[in-house]
Amino acid sequence: MVVRRMPCNTFSFASSTAGAPPACTAPWPCATRARKAISTAFLAATRARVLRASLAVSSICAVLSVGLACTSPASALTLLTEDLPPFNFVQDNAPRGPGMDIVLEVLRRNGLAPSSEAIRVLPWPRAFHLALNTPDALLFCTARTPEREKLFKWVGPVMRVTVGTVVRKNSRLAPRQWRDLQGLRVGTVRNTVGEQLLIEQGVPSAMLHSATTPSDAVRMLAAGRIDVLAFNIHSTLYTMEQGNIDSAEYAVSMVLQKLDLYMAFNTDVDDTLLHRLQATLDAMRCNGGTPGTSDLVRMVQPYSPYFPPDSIPEERNCPRTGTNVR
Secondary structure (H helix, E strand, O other): OEEEEEHHHEEEEEOOOOOOOOOOOOOOOOOOHHHHHHHHHHHHHHHHHHHHHHHHHHHHHHHOOOOOOOOOOHHHOEEEEOOEOOOEEEEOOEEEOHHHHHHHHHHHOOOOOOOHHHEEEOOHHHHHHHHHHOOOEEEEEEEOOOOOHHHOEEEEEEEEEEEEEEEEOOOOOOOOOHHHHOOOOEEEEOOOHHHHHHHHOOOOHHHEEEEOOHHHHHHHHHOOOOOEEEEEHHHHHHHHHHOOOOHHHEEEEEEEEEEEEEEEEOOOOOHHHHHHHHHHHHHOOEOOOOOOOOHHHHHHHHHHHHOOHHHOOOOEOOOOOOOOOO
């Protein structure tokens, strides 16, 4: 896969295979026997009405599991993500990126509309650790791999990611297959799927140079401290552009894997909520019979220079819900 510099900050991807009551405020005494009797009767009747109303609402929520927002508010979920543009990032104190937009829209359609301040943007290792150890956590967007399968509950896919090896075009150390990595200084971003893939393939840990953030990893490659960077190509190229590194001088020598990205929930999160969120996401893939018109496609379009068509889950020929994307 070769990356060519395009005008207007675009990329071209050319693939290669590898309550209490109020106090009495009247001016006369309140504590008379008659008033006490009236007050006691009134409170008893009020409590009965409140109890009946609570039981009715509980019954409705127990019966209707789809389309009715009977769950706790959005603040009940701990929203965790990383600064991983162009998928999800913060710009001018506002959440950005197709991954961020899609996840927040799914939550909004289920009555769970978090504020920007409720989203915790953290380095990936810390976000991953918190997601595993926080009962109400939602981590996004997360590659669903066999190693992670039992660690979380999943809703998705949200998007797709291509993981590959990026090298300088003039480098003689451009790996085309797994065995070509032998003896190279391989850069990764700690705890990411790219690093996991290398470990699974038996790449010695002594060869791995792990960075905490994508920006650190890209700087290591540009400075010649590593020979190759194994990471998702979308974020690699975007980070180069933002760091004034000419991406035209680099190429993707080998595609390691293409993976689906999901919303990853802590295993303690209620399954009923997850089923509702999954149904909402599935409906957002419907195009009403007209390709390219699903809500999911329309939400990714503003970021299309960084995402080839195969970065979006396939649309479905089913009626659109008619819910407008905000």
